[in-house]
Amino acid sequence: MKHTLDEIARFVEGRLVGDGGVEIKGVSGAAEAGEGDLAFVEKETSLSLVNNTKASGVLVAFEVKDANKPVIICKNPSLAITRIINKMFPHRVEHPAGIDARASIAADACLGRGVAAGAGAYIGAGVTIGEGTVIYPLAFVGRGSSIGSNCVIYPNVTVREGSKVGNNVIIHSSAVIGSDGFGFVRDGGTLLKVPQTGNVVIEDDVEIGAAVTIDRARFGSTSIGEGTKIDNLVQIAHNVRIGKHCVIAALTGISGSVTIADNAVIGGQVGIADHVNIGEGAMIASKAGITKSVPPKAVMSGIPARPHRITKRLIGHIDNLPKTAARLDEIEKRTQGLRGEGDAGESE
Secondary structure (H helix, E strand, O other): OOEEHHHHHHHHOOEEEOOOOOEEOEEOOOOOOOOOEEEEEOOHHHOHHHHHOOOOEEEEOOOOOOOOOOEEEOOOHHHHHHHHHHHHOOOOOOOOOOEOOOOEEOOOOEEOOOOEEOOOOEEOOOOEEOOOOEEOOOOEEOOOOEEOOOOEEOOOOEEOOOOEEOOOOEEOOOOEEEEOOOOEEEEOOEEEEOOOOOEEEEOOOOEEOOOOEEEOOOOOEEEEOOOOEEOOOOEEOOOOEEOOOOEEOOOOEEOOOOEEOOOOEEOOOOEEOOOOEEOOOOEEOOOOEEOOOEOOOOEEEOOOOEEHHHHHHHHHHHHOHHHHHHHHHHHHHHHHHHHHHHHHHHHO
């Protein structure tokens, strides 16, 4: 399928500069693009890519003078290219179809129309799976769980008993949904395991990365809100509640009973202490250590986390410590000399 640059510009509400009749057959990164491709360049610092790419057209967010190819100027090239792919050049993933004879499916499991289950997949007693959902080989869906329609559960995913997964959810390989929460109490000299009697609830349109672990609640539910996206290797402890449309980057650890409001953005390797609240729209920089609740729309960084403007000032002071120490040494030497002169005068 081909589309002209003029069609594409109208679709993304961009401004075309150059020949709108050029035909585009696909999209690509600027470095990898070839003739017939549409590429995008987000930053003006990468201006050289516009003329150097072999793409037949480029999406940009800035004015370009004397470009050697047509450009479409729009506010957000990354968003525009995503919309173009989804609408004009859809990327099709060929998922398995049908029920493999080597899948293990309980007699009372309820599977919707078009459900696929690969070799070695296990679907337990009382499980409900909506139409069009794909369960890849070696995935496990425990008894009493439910998975909605048009989900993709990749190989080696574990969905423990009683978990509830909404529609259009993607769970990548080796994720564990509903593992026991980390709860122990001391009984004399031993640690007694606290029963984790709750479950995990994942709402519609959530994507969960590879090797993510989401613990079941002690009581009630650990919940992930609609549209939230979770990167690889994230740990979410028991009774955590994450709102809608949040973004959580890799290697983040979220302790028990944390509440994260809608539209929060959490960078990689963030650590969040138990029972704190992250406000709506808050942004947490990578490697931050959250020990206290965060207000809505706050931008936090550092260990322990502080407002980002304060963290930047502190880092600036730390970077200047060698110069400050040298100045203090010089002041101390001069002061010692003055004290020596004063002492000598008094003795006379």
